Amino acid sequence: MKIQPVIMSGGSGTRLWPMSRKALPKQFLKLVTARTMFQDTALRACGKHDGYGDPVVICGGGHGPLVAEQLAEIAIQPADIILEPCPRNTAAVAAVAAAWVARGDEDALILLMPADHHIADDAGFRNAVALGAKAAEAGNIVTFGIAAQNPHTGYGYIETGERLFPSVYEAASFKEKPDRAAAERYIKDGRYYWNAGIFLYRASVMRDEMARLAPEIMAAANKALGQAAPSDGALRLDEAAFSACPSDSIDYVVMEKTDKSAIVAPVDVGWTDIGSWSEVASDDNSDNVICVNAANNIIRSDGPLIAAAGVEGLIIVATGDAVLVARRDNAQDVRAIVEELKKRGLQHLL
Amino acid sequence: MKIQPVIMSGGSGTRLWPMSRKALPKQFLKLVTARTMFQDTALRACGKHDGYGDPVVICGGGHGPLVAEQLAEIAIQPADIILEPCPRNTAAVAAVAAAWVARGDEDALILLMPADHHIADDAGFRNAVALGAKAAEAGNIVTFGIAAQNPHTGYGYIETGERLFPSVYEAASFKEKPDRAAAERYIKDGRYYWNAGIFLYRASVMRDEMARLAPEIMAAANKALGQAAPSDGALRLDEAAFSACPSDSIDYVVMEKTDKSAIVAPVDVGWTDIGSWSEVASDDNSDNVICVNAANNIIRSDGPLIAAAGVEGLIIVATGDAVLVARRDNAQDVRAIVEELKKRGLQHLL
Numbered sequence: 126m127k128i129q130p131v132i133m134s135g136g137s138g139t140r141l142w143p144m145s146r147k148a149l150p151k152q153f154l155k156l157v158t159a160r161t162m163f164q165d166t167a168l169r170a171c172g173k174h175d176g177y178g179d180p181v182v183i184c185g186g187g188h189g190p191l192v193a194e195q196l197a198e199i200a201i202q203p204a205d206i207i208l209e210p211c212p213r214n215t216a217a218v219a220a221v222a223a224a225w226v227a228r229g230d231e232d233a234l235i236l237l238m239p240a241d242h243h244i245a246d247d248a249g250f251r252n253a254v255a256l257g258a259k260a261a262e263a264g265n266i267v268t269f270g271i272a273a274q275n276p277h278t279g280y281g282y283i284e285t286g287e288r289l290f291p292s293v294y295e296a297a298s299f300k301e302k303p304d305r306a307a308a309e310r311y312i313k314d315g316r317y318y319w320n321a322g323i324f325l326y327r328a329s330v331m332r333d334e335m336a337r338l339a340p341e342i343m344a345a346a347n348k349a350l351g352q353a354a355p356s357d358g359a360l361r362l363d364e365a366a367f368s369a370c371p372s373d374s375i376d377y378v379v380m381e382k383t384d385k386s387a388i389v390a391p392v393d394v395g396w397t398d399i400g401s402w403s404e405v406a407s408d409d410n411s412d413n414v415i416c417v418n419a420a421n422n423i424i425r426s427d428g429p430l431i432a433a434a435g436v437e438g439l440i441i442v443a444t445g446d447a448v449l450v451a452r453r454d455n456a457q458d459v460r461a462i463v464e465e466l467k468k469r470g471l472q473h474l475l
Numbered sequence: 476m477k478i479q480p481v482i483m484s485g486g487s488g489t490r491l492w493p494m495s496r497k498a499l500p501k502q503f504l505k506l507v508t509a510r511t512m513f514q515d516t517a518l519r520a521c522g523k524h525d526g527y528g529d530p531v532v533i534c535g536g537g538h539g540p541l542v543a544e545q546l547a548e549i550a551i552q553p554a555d556i557i558l559e560p561c562p563r564n565t566a567a568v569a570a571v572a573a574a575w576v577a578r579g580d581e582d583a584l585i586l587l588m589p590a591d592h593h594i595a596d597d598a599g600f601r602n603a604v605a606l607g608a609k610a611a612e613a614g615n616i617v618t619f620g621i622a623a624q625n626p627h628t629g630y631g632y633i634e635t636g637e638r639l640f641p642s643v644y645e646a647a648s649f650k651e652k653p654d655r656a657a658a659e660r661y662i663k664d665g666r667y668y669w670n671a672g673i674f675l676y677r678a679s680v681m682r683d684e685m686a687r688l689a690p691e692i693m694a695a696a697n698k699a700l701g702q703a704a705p706s707d708g709a710l711r712l713d714e715a716a717f718s719a720c721p722s723d724s725i726d727y728v729v730m731e732k733t734d735k736s737a738i739v740a741p742v743d744v745g746w747t748d749i750g751s752w753s754e755v756a757s758d759d760n761s762d763n764v765i766c767v768n769a770a771n772n773i774i775r776s777d778g779p780l781i782a783a784a785g786v787e788g789l790i791i792v793a794t795g796d797a798v799l800v801a802r803r804d805n806a807q808d809v810r811a812i813v814e815e816l817k818k819r820g821l822q823h824l825l
Contacts, residue, residue: 143780143782197573198616239788261495261520282780310606330702335581344505373508393637397761412819415812415815415816415819417811417812417815418811419806419810424599426798428796429779429793429794429796429797429798430493430796430798430816430821430824431794431797431798431814432492432797432799432800432801432810432815432816433800433801434586434799434800434801434802434809434812435802435805435808436789436800436801436802436806439786441800443793443799444738444779445779445800446777446779446780447779447780447781447782448776448780448781448782448791448793448798449782449784450782450783450784450786450789450791450800451782451783451784451785451786452785455580455785458767458785459784461767461768461784462765462767462782462784464764465765465767465782466782467781469762469765471780
């Protein structure tokens with residue numbers, strides 16, 4: 126059974142401003158390793174590994190050439206590059222992917238992955254995928270449950286139910302980002318895992334469940350694909366059709382409602398959702414950072430020297446045209462800054 | 476009686492890094508007003524005002540063209556520009572100035588001023604100079620005592636003694652930067668004033684007192700002047716002679732030891748020694764600063780946008796190639812950063 130990787134690379138990465146920009150969102154930056162997060166995602170699950178095909182990439186309308194270039198750098202040939210004329214969240218992406226892959230082989234196993242997650246142990250991840258494949262072949266929509274390290278309130282949680290296969294359980298319930306008390310309850314309970322936002326299923330299963338649970342989304346996806354046009358070696362979804370698609374998450378639209386959801390758990394592969402500067406390692410020891418009596422800061426620069434003296438608990442990020450200084454415990458503030466940039470019409474900084 | 480302004484412009488302004496650089500020290504930057512501090516100093520006391528001559532400028536060896544350019548911008552013709560081959564502190568500058576001016580008129584009153592002080596009330600300052608001139612003509616070396624606003628531990632203090640002329644007193648003692656307790660005692664006592672580091676005296680008086688109290692310095696100054704060479708419209712002191720000159724402050728070498736020191740007090744002209752970022756106003760409302768829940772910071776940029784979120788009590792300064800983030804209550808840390816830059820050999824950032 127061949128696994129068809131589909132990389133969701135349409136995110137904007139606002140909270141990683143000023144490095145993440147409209148023209149170059151976070152997944153295309155080298156924030157965690159010597160490769161971009163998109164490249165790491167592609168290398169993790171591609172034709173270089175037994176049983177995997179080359180990836181389908183679904184990305185923002187303006188990022189086709191960037192995707193092609195970043196794949197060429199790591200010698201991966203994309204199966205297809207599909208361009209979203211506008212962002213419509215993960216359910217729409219899953220619907221497009223299911224429809225597209227099912228055209229070729231409706232029993233193909235789709236591995237749907239966000240491009241902005243870091244996974245330290247790639248081989249471990251593929252082992253987890255192999256475990257999940259049995260359930261997916263049997264008709265389940267499989268998620269991956271990360272062994273929770275702490276009561277994180279920024280992640281979703283999945284409750285495990287009955288055991289279906291070795292290391293694979295029924296997904297009994299999905300919990301959106303919980304409050305602290307609930308998160309602590311989940312950790313203590315022991316049956317809950319972080320929702321990695323990675324999915325594995327037969328193309329036809331997702332297509333049919335999506336059609337049943339969210340017919341509008343599936344119809345919009347089919348229409349957007351049907352009227353898609355070639356564009357510089359990529360395929361551009363029809364704008365009118367795709368922009369009419371409701372914007373919702375695959376968790377909300379499908380996973381919470383279907384009786385087919387399953388979870389591989391625990392998955393312990395050093396998984397991190399690189400959502401904000403809080404999840405990015407500091408560059409304290411870089412040549413262009415100087416710290417004097419400064420500790421516990423996240424410092425990154427793509428050029429200017431950053432000198433920090435006597436400060437702690439800060440995020441300091443500098444690019445050639447913008448500098449961010451924020452509290453580390455409130456990395457979400459970055460969104461408010463980006464909003465202010467929009468309000469001031471500073472398009473060149475977005 | 477004509478007053479001969481002499482501007483001491485040889486400082487490096489290390490603590491105002493990253494804007495202040497070797498090639499462009501703080502006195503040549505527009506940090507406080509729409510003009511540079513050097514320009515403000517020159518305009519405050521120059522031939523545009525009755526009784527004043529055009530300034531003699533004593534500056535760093537590489538800054539002659541910069542001085543000429545900044546004076547041209549404000550339509551002031553320098554009397555002379557004298558280049559220091561190396562920095563040798565204020566006593567050496569005073570010695571050179573005294574010898575140089577005395578050559579033309581040994582009774583001329585020299586007004587010796589640092590180029591990096593801000594004075595809000597220029598007319599008030601010239602009134603204070605007029606008060607001091609009587610004592611200077613009578614043979615005193617006059618300082619200016621600033622009405623202290625608070626027990627600042629970064630300034631020197633002067634104790635007033637007997638009254639000599641209206642608003643002019645004998646300077647009974649000089650106190651280096653005191654500790655907090657001493658500073659509070661001085662303020663409470665009422666006879667102490669901040670030492671503005673500005674001096675007024677007859678050229679011959681300083682020349683003779685310097686020769687008596689610091690013959691090595693006076694000899695080195697004479698020799699450096701005697702062997703000086705013209706250089707692009709300026710006069711370059713002889714390097715061998717000047718570098719042999721001991722490096723000490725005029726306060727230590729002359730003022731604390733002579734019995735001729737006097738003080739105009741109180742002088743209340745909005746005086747500030749712009750020594751560190753703590754003394755510079757924030758640019759919060761500038762177009763290239765965004766603050767979200769950020770208060771009480773000193774923020775300056777000469778280009779990149781600075782976005783501050785959720786932080787307070789910080790100094791944030793950005794240039795095209797360097798960013799400083801330091802605690803506002805420890806602006807002195809900047810020195811340590813500059814030391815580290817030197818250690819790393821990052822000459823282009825100094």
